[in-house]
Amino acid sequence: MKLATWNVNSLTVRIGQVEDWIKKAQPDLLLLQETKQENIKFPHDAISALGYKSIHNGQKTYNGVAIISKYELLDVQHNMPNFEDEQKRLIAATIDTEHGKIRIVCVYVPNGQSVGSDKYHYKLDWLKHFTSWLKNEMLSFTDIIIAGDFNIAPQDIDCHDPEAWKDNVLVSAKEREAFQSILALGLLDSFRATNPEEIQYSWWDYRMAGFRRNHGMRIDHILTNKQIIGKTTLTSIDKEPRKSERPSDHTPVIIEI
């Protein structure tokens, strides 16, 4: 099974690139973030034409998450029941695979803007409730994959310039602690678990020729329980979409089981 996560920064703009990537990469599941469109606008027909089911939890202008899947999507959850939130940042479903039932969670963690800001506190609060919801979710599901844009670079090697970014949003100690608290539920960062030393990024700033100079961060992650890591054959980051005309600033992160 091949699963990918991709923050597309507007599905309206990126739908052609998403279709092209699906045809080329042939994932069984593709989790999207920042669709920036209402549910009524989601291109279910285009996705269906490629042979996939799709579910979407979206809103106008901001946020929005979707799961595109070869498998039937069961027990669909929109947002966390323990956290009142206008912002559409989570969608989850269960799939029945050759490896058994797996709970799939697609997240778009708040950006946090800057350390100490209201948005930063909202990010930490969101993560606290997410961790508590996830802990409960893991009582019901043995196999679970949580993938999306976490807006956290877990370690210094996940940031192109740790000195310049020191104590900044995306790398601050509290954000990294929140990320570790999620892993402490019994999960692994699949890319790092299988590539302990490798430096690869999933996001590059549009400004300052960020991609050309490889000024990036690894902030998009696929977390799984340890049993799934045991069955994982490959984790990778596909930089190709970031090279195209009018790219998203993020690129797909992939796991193969």
Place this chain on the structure above:
DNA sequence: ATGGCGTGGTAGCCACGA
């Protein structure tokens, strides 16, 4: 590096992203 870009609103040279 502190902004230079990109997207999507709306009529604010706006908000937001990371």
